[in-house]
Amino acid sequence: MKLRLATPGPTEVPQRLLLAGAREIIHHRSTEMEQLIHEISGGLPPLFGTSAPVYTIASSGTGAMEAAVANCFSAGDEVLVVSNGYFGERFQAICKSYGLVVHVVESDWGTSADPERVAAAYREHPRIRGAFVVYSETSTGALNDVEAIGRIFRDTDVIVVVDAISGLLVHPLEMDAWGLDVVLAASHKGFMLPPGLAFIALSDKAWTAVERSSGPNYYWSFERLRHFYPMSSSSPAVSLLLALHESLKMLDEEGMEAFRRRHAVLGRAAERGLLKLGFSTFVQAPNRRSHVITSALAPEGIDTGQLLKTLSTSYGVTMTGGQAHLKGKLIRVGHVGAADALDLSGIFGALEMALLDLGHTFTPGSGVGEIIRTFHEEGR
Amino acid sequence: MKLRLATPGPTEVPQRLLLAGAREIIHHRSTEMEQLIHEISGGLPPLFGTSAPVYTIASSGTGAMEAAVANCFSAGDEVLVVSNGYFGERFQAICKSYGLVVHVVESDWGTSADPERVAAAYREHPRIRGAFVVYSETSTGALNDVEAIGRIFRDTDVIVVVDAISGLLVHPLEMDAWGLDVVLAASHKGFMLPPGLAFIALSDKAWTAVERSSGPNYYWSFERLRHFYPMSSSSPAVSLLLALHESLKMLDEEGMEAFRRRHAVLGRAAERGLLKLGFSTFVQAPNRRSHVITSALAPEGIDTGQLLKTLSTSYGVTMTGGQAHLKGKLIRVGHVGAADALDLSGIFGALEMALLDLGHTFTPGSGVGEIIRTFHEEGR
Numbered sequence: 001m002k003l004r005l006a007t008p009g010p011t012e013v014p015q016r017l018l019l020a021g022a023r024e025i026i027h028h029r030s031t032e033m034e035q036l037i038h039e040i041s042g043g044l045p046p047l048f049g050t051s052a053p054v055y056t057i058a059s060s061g062t063g064a065m066e067a068a069v070a071n072c073f074s075a076g077d078e079v080l081v082v083s084n085g086y087f088g089e090r091f092q093a094i095c096k097s098y099g100l101v102v103h104v105v106e107s108d109w110g111t112s113a114d115p116e117r118v119a120a121a122y123r124e125h126p127r128i129r130g131a132f133v134v135y136s137e138t139s140t141g142a143l144n145d146v147e148a149i150g151r152i153f154r155d156t157d158v159i160v161v162v163d164a165i166s167g168l169l170v171h172p173l174e175m176d177a178w179g180l181d182v183v184l185a186a187s188h189k190g191f192m193l194p195p196g197l198a199f200i201a202l203s204d205k206a207w208t209a210v211e212r213s214s215g216p217n218y219y220w221s222f223e224r225l226r227h228f229y230p231m232s233s234s235s236p237a238v239s240l241l242l243a244l245h246e247s248l249k250m251l252d253e254e255g256m257e258a259f260r261r262r263h264a265v266l267g268r269a270a271e272r273g274l275l276k277l278g279f280s281t282f283v284q285a286p287n288r289r290s291h292v293i294t295s296a297l298a299p300e301g302i303d304t305g306q307l308l309k310t311l312s313t314s315y316g317v318t319m320t321g322g323q324a325h326l327k328g329k330l331i332r333v334g335h336v337g338a339a340d341a342l343d344l345s346g347i348f349g350a351l352e353m354a355l356l357d358l359g360h361t362f363t364p365g366s367g368v369g370e371i372i373r374t375f376h377e378e379g380r
Numbered sequence: 381m382k383l384r385l386a387t388p389g390p391t392e393v394p395q396r397l398l399l400a401g402a403r404e405i406i407h408h409r410s411t412e413m414e415q416l417i418h419e420i421s422g423g424l425p426p427l428f429g430t431s432a433p434v435y436t437i438a439s440s441g442t443g444a445m446e447a448a449v450a451n452c453f454s455a456g457d458e459v460l461v462v463s464n465g466y467f468g469e470r471f472q473a474i475c476k477s478y479g480l481v482v483h484v485v486e487s488d489w490g491t492s493a494d495p496e497r498v499a500a501a502y503r504e505h506p507r508i509r510g511a512f513v514v515y516s517e518t519s520t521g522a523l524n525d526v527e528a529i530g531r532i533f534r535d536t537d538v539i540v541v542v543d544a545i546s547g548l549l550v551h552p553l554e555m556d557a558w559g560l561d562v563v564l565a566a567s568h569k570g571f572m573l574p575p576g577l578a579f580i581a582l583s584d585k586a587w588t589a590v591e592r593s594s595g596p597n598y599y600w601s602f603e604r605l606r607h608f609y610p611m612s613s614s615s616p617a618v619s620l621l622l623a624l625h626e627s628l629k630m631l632d633e634e635g636m637e638a639f640r641r642r643h644a645v646l647g648r649a650a651e652r653g654l655l656k657l658g659f660s661t662f663v664q665a666p667n668r669r670s671h672v673i674t675s676a677l678a679p680e681g682i683d684t685g686q687l688l689k690t691l692s693t694s695y696g697v698t699m700t701g702g703q704a705h706l707k708g709k710l711i712r713v714g715h716v717g718a719a720d721a722l723d724l725s726g727i728f729g730a731l732e733m734a735l736l737d738l739g740h741t742f743t744p745g746s747g748v749g750e751i752i753r754t755f756h757e758e759g760r
Contacts, residue, residue: 003404003412010405010618021619022402024383025390025574027698032383058576060438060614063599070596098596188615194405196438196576196617215596216450216478219443234440235568237576237617238390239401318407 001316006347008138008166008293008320010188010195011337013243016250017192021243028236036245041230043248044199047256048164048183049174054201055225056244058237061165061186064198066094067220068161068182072130072209075099079130080121080158082113082149086139086323087163091132098215103128109326110140110295112288115148122152129209130159135167139323141283141295141332143171147178154179159209165189165198166292169256170263170336181206187240189292190259191247192337197240200225263291266335266344269374270294273348273367274333277355278302282330292336295322297329302360304331310357315350341375381696386727388518388546388673388700390568390575391717393623396630397572401623408616416625421610423628424579427636428544428563429554434581435605436624438617441545441566444578446474447600448541448562452510452589455479459510460501460538462493462529466519466703467543471512478595483508489706490520490675492668495528502532509589510539515547519703521663521675521712523551527558534559539589545569545578546672549636550643550716561586567620569672570639571627572717577620580605643671646715646724649754650674653728653747654713657735658682662710672716675702677709682740684711690737695730721755 005012026032044054057063069091073079079100081092084107095102105121107113113133122128131153135146146162153160161182164173168183169190175183180203187197202210202222210222218224224233251259271281271294278299283289298304304321305328311317322330333351335344348368356364385392406412424434437443449471453459459480461471464487475482485501487493493513502508511533515526526542533540541562544553548563549570555563560583567577582590582602590602598604604613631639651661651674658679663669678684684701685708691697702710713731715724728748736744 003406005405005407007407010407010615013405013619018402018404018619022398024398025385025393025568026383027385027387027390027700028575029700030698031692058438058440058617059443059599060616062614063439066597066599069598075596094598097598097601186615188405188618194617194619195408195615196620216455217446218449218474218477219439219446221477234442235390235566235575236440237438237574237620238568239393239398239574239619240576240617312411318410320407320409 003316004347005334006317006319007334008332009334009336011192011334012339013192013194014250014338017243017246020246021194021239023242025238028232028238036241037230040241040245040248045201047169048201050176050201052201052203053229054199055229056232056236057198057200058196059198060195061184061198062090063220064184064186064200065091065163067200067222068184069094069098069100070215070217070220071222072159072161072182072206072213073098073100074214076101077130078103078125078128079132080105080118080125080128082118082131082133082144084111084113084140084142084144085109085134085137087134087137091134091163095132110142110282112142112285113144115145115152118149119152128158130161132161134163135173136171136290136292138166138290138292141290141293143167143288143290146180150178150180159206166336167290169251169259170291171260175201175203187244189336191244192250193240193243193247196237197244262340263336265375265378266339267291267294269344269371270333270335272370272374276370277352277362277367278360293332293334295330295332298331299360302355302358303328307331307354307358310354311350314357315353317347317350341371345371383696384726385714386697386699387714388712389714389716391572391714392719393572393574394630394718397623397626400626401574401619403622405618408612408618416621417610420621420625420628425581427549428581430556430581432581432583433609434579435609436612436616437578437580438576439578440575441564441578442470443600444564444566444580445471445543447580447602448564449474449478449480450595450597450600451602452539452562452586452593453478453480454594456481457510458483458505458508459512460485460498460505460508462498462511462513462524464491464493464520464522464524465489465514465517467514467517471514471543475512490522490662492522492665493524495525495532498529499532508538510541512541514543515553516551516670516672518546518670518672521670521673523547523668523670526560530558530560537585539586546716547670549631549639550671551640555581555583567624569716571624572630573620573623573627576617577624642720643716645755645758646719647671647674649724649751650713650715652750652754656750657732657742657747658740673712673714675710675712678711679740682735682738683708687711687734687738690734691730694737695733697727697730721751725751
């Protein structure tokens with residue numbers, strides 16, 4: 001059976017990138033690697049909207065989250081975590097494991113953080129040294145307004161740490177202009193690569209925090225990353241770097257505006273398709289919906305656990321559902337990376353077949369019809 | 381120009397493994413992944429000589445070294461680091477960055493640690509909680525007797541941490557029988573894979589240390605690894621896991637005895653070839669030479685920096701030299717992983733050509749002749 005991914009990441013990796021990663025391995029201290037790294041280190045910063053270097057480490061995105069905590073703070077520091085989903089909770093867990101005093105601005109899953117509440121929390125806890133926020137919360141599909149949150153702390157000495165692991169590339173992010181201090185990303189989302197690489201960009205303000213921090217670290221050490229930059233501080237994941245080099249070319253060929261527009265249309269198409277099939281919108285605010293995934297609550301009588309299992313075993317489609325208390329209720333149609341109108345039509349074809357298998361009543365083709373109609377109207 | 385690697389890692393990756401890593405990406409919570417992980421988690425422990433689980437993380441080997449320190453010890457703990465090269469020094473650096481009190485049993489680079497001196501250091505510092513040792517010190521080519529060192533601490537509560545990053549597979553390692561507590565390895569040595577995966581196996585004694593440790597960690601957390609085992613605690617490096625699955629098949633097909641024998645013959649052949657070309661043996665004790673690389677001091681008048689540069693720019697061969705004070709003096713011919721008699725003959729062909737370019741006097745073909753002779757005598 002042909003396997004297809006419709007998850008928030010890992011995403012399907014274009015053959016061109018798979019094969020770029022399958023070329024012969026080069027050594028991390030060779031001239032070939034220097035040339036490769038030169039081009040990568042030139043290509044990454046504009047994608048983060050920064051003139052600062054972007055560091056690349058061999059780890060998952062969680063490693064980059066921990067690196068930010070370990071390098072910029074010390075046990076006992078007060079921090080604010082903006083939390084409206086699974087990854088906000090992960091920031092809390094990591095901060096706590098480092099002995100930080102965590103204040104949480106909590107919002108319901110599926111909503112976005114209200115910047116006003118973040119500002120109020122800062123007034124209440126003026127001694128915080130950092131504010132953590134997830135850009136695209138892929139556990140729900142909600143997008144946080146990191147530009148507005150950045151503005152709150154811009155002229156303070158509070159470090160704003162942004163998990164842009166899935167949000168980067170898909171949504172605009174201007175690190176320097178928005179006053180963001182630590183921006184984290186990973187390879188297996190918009191970059192269309194296999195998992196295994198994480199990216200970290202740091203503002204000057206973040207570096208002052210690094211100097212003041214006393215947390216132990218070695219592999220994550222930002223000072224070691226800076227010392228070896230643009231080369232790696234440890235053996236890098238060479239095959240993933242080879243593929244990253246090609247990914248940057250693909251992104252450049254498509255252009256970031258077209259890339260973002262494609263994801264926006266994918267999001268709208270998926271939303272309309274899901275509504276037509278009897279699902280209901282989970283993220284209410286239209287301008288706060290992430291274009292990484294489209295989440296929706298299942299129609300009455302449909303258990304999404306069963307639906308996802310049918311999709312996987314009968315149709316080879318891996319899709320994910322709700323995490324924590326949303327298990328069984330939510331589906332999350334992933335369309336980040338290289339996904340296009342035809343991919344999404346195929347995924348919705350599988351979704352319709354699986355819904356029929358589960359006895360759901362609807363007009364076959366009506367969901368896919370919405371995909372086709374949206375792309376016909378808005379252009380591929 | 382065709383590129384060839386003769387480094388201690390990354391090694392050349394067989395096409396079969398490159399292509400296994402280039403198959404379509406599967407999701408880390410899918411049934412396909414469960415099947416893959418099931419086979420990987422069955423295949424790894426015998427290679428470590430243990431019945432304990434072997435955990436796989438997305439990171440370089442250095443990450444695994446840090447994970448051992450972060451999980452098993454607390455600031456203020458006394459530890460012993462057996463150090464006879466670059467990676468022994470790295471253990472020291474990581475331990476110090478975590479606030480451990482480090483006692484060092486230092487031996488000259490190129491020699492191996494004397495287990496008697498390790499036992500004496502333990503008598504002098506009976507309060508140590510851990511002993512760190514590198515199995516194959518790839519900065520010099522010296523092999524430490526981890527079996528004898530394990531025996532010293534076997535019936536104590538001292539945790540023995542072994543960096544087997546390059547030594548595993550190439551040399552016998554019986555974690556359970558030798559009383560080793562934390563054994564670390566990485567993908568880009570004997571496993572013949574690209575860098576990016578690290579492996580960690582833990583004894584029951586190591587787990588008691590984990591429970592007592594108070595160091596902060598999240599990504600490295602052994603408890604999180606155990607909680608999710610055999611699945612990954614974070615997004616795993618899927619393409620590398622696909623390739624690992626195939627690597628385990630290749631290792632099984634060759635058989636570990638044949639694999640080790642091949643490396644031993646490669647080491648002897650390289651040694652004889654280098655001597656013939658005027659190099660001199662760096663690791664004096666024959667039974668303490670790692671079969672991962674063969675190191676040798678350059679003939680009078682040859683700067684190895686220049687030699688390695690010529691090898692790289694004129695012949696496409698990446699080889700490494702001495703680190704730290706051995707820069708310019710040492711070469712290290714890497715032959716770990718899939719290297720065979722023909723690869724080594726090619727590498728020595730390039731070495732002879734580069735030596736001629738630098739004006740060194742010898743009979744062309746005499747170095748390669750030793751490779752051919754050795755394999756003819758000992759069998760490929």
